[in-house]
Amino acid sequence: MPKINGNEIRPGNVLEHNDGLWAAVKVDHVKPGKGGAFAQVEMKNLRNGSKLNERFRSADKVERVRLEQKDMQFLYEDDGMLIFMDTETYDQVQVASDLLGDRRPFLQDGMTIVVEFYESEALNASVPQKVTCKIVETEPVVKGQTAANSFKPAILDNGVKVMVPPFVGQDEMIIVDTIAMEYSERA
Incomplete structure (x- = not known):
């Protein structure tokens, strides 16, 4: 694994420090x-989620770890564990749902x-940035109401509450930005 100087650490880097794997957050x-x-x-520990603040001088050497990224297909959830399948080898992997x-x-x-x-x-998993969801409950559409920065609450088919524009009605499909946790556009 490559060693980098303390002043070369960037947010998102994964480091091996104090016999653990840490992601640089800030x-x-x-x-x-x-x-x-x-x-x-x-830093945030990738195994147990604990946080740590550390000072690194430019002369300090720290080991940078490269994580292997794989596309995995979600199969099902069982007893707090998510079961994924490798799309190339068809091997199944269990990951904690938290x-x-x-x-x-x-x-x-079936989501990849x-x-x-x-x-x-x-160590880490991330859903796609844009996900299509169905609105199961929201206020009815009001004719003549402008979309000038006014939003109304809506509950999605997965139970998540988001704010949507007034022209979006119940049973419509929308695209949600999973990073900002907000309405993006109609599907």
């Missing part, structure tokens, strides 16, 4: 009035998502 480069410059790095966090409701049967592996251990 990096601030600090030049104090006295002493040498350093990078203040906020790995997806608040994006979990957007996971649909990206799972990141370190050796054979699944």
Whole structure:
């Protein structure tokens, strides 16, 4: 694995530090009035979710880890574990459902998502940025109401609440941005 200097750490990098795998969440480069410059790095443990703030000087060497990304197809959920199938080898992999966090409701049967592996251990998973959902409950469409930045609440078929424009009605299909957790467009 390549070693990088402490001042080369960027958000999103995965580092091996203190016998654990850490993702750099936030990096601030600090030049104090006295002493040498350093990078203040906020890190999140990829295995247990704990957080750590650490200072790295430019002379410090840290090991950068490359995660292997695979496209996996979601099959089913069993006892808090999500079962995925590798689309190339047809191997099945179990991943804890809390790995997806608040994006979990957007996971649909047969959906292909990206799972990141370190050796054979699944560390991270992400649903697609745009997902099509059906509105199951919202206020009725009112004629003559303008779409000038006014939104109304809607409940999707997966139970998630989002704000939608007034012209969108019940039983319509919409595309939801899973990163911002908001309405994107009509499907």
